[in-house]
Amino acid sequence: MKVKVEKIGEFDVRSISYRDALKLKTHFAQVYSEGESDVSLEDFGDLMGHVAEVAFANPAQALQDHDLEAQINILRTIADVYISGDPKG
Numbered sequence: 213m214k215v216k217v218e219k220i221g222e223f224d225v226r227s228i229s230y231r232d233a234l235k236l237k238t239h240f241a242q243v244y245s246e247g248e249s250d251v252s253l254e255d256f257g258d259l260m261g262h263v264a265e266v267a268f269a270n271p272a273q274a275l276q277d278h279d280l281e282a283q284i285n286i287l288r289t290i291a292d293v294y295i296s297g298d299p300k301g
Contacts, residue, residue, distance in 0.1 A: 217285060220282055226268070226269075240291065242255075263287045267290045
């Protein structure tokens with residue numbers, strides 16, 4: 213499926229099963245359980261890595277042309293689609 217990231221472009225990402233979407237939702241809930249201001253960088257990085265590994269066959273290759281800020285923006289957008297959207301695209 214395709215995910216459009218504002219000001220960056222469009223990305224082909226994997227469609228995911230309900231089970232995988234649920235895993236991401238619970239991971240997200242765990243990371244943000246204490247609120248947005250209390251998220252550790254390690255937990256946030258782990259969550260973004262989880263999104264990357266679900267979304268792309270080779271995350272490093274898919275994101276290599278983007279700086280860290282853009283990568284985070286891309287992965288947050290994909291996470292939003294997976295968590296709140298239709299995981300089948």
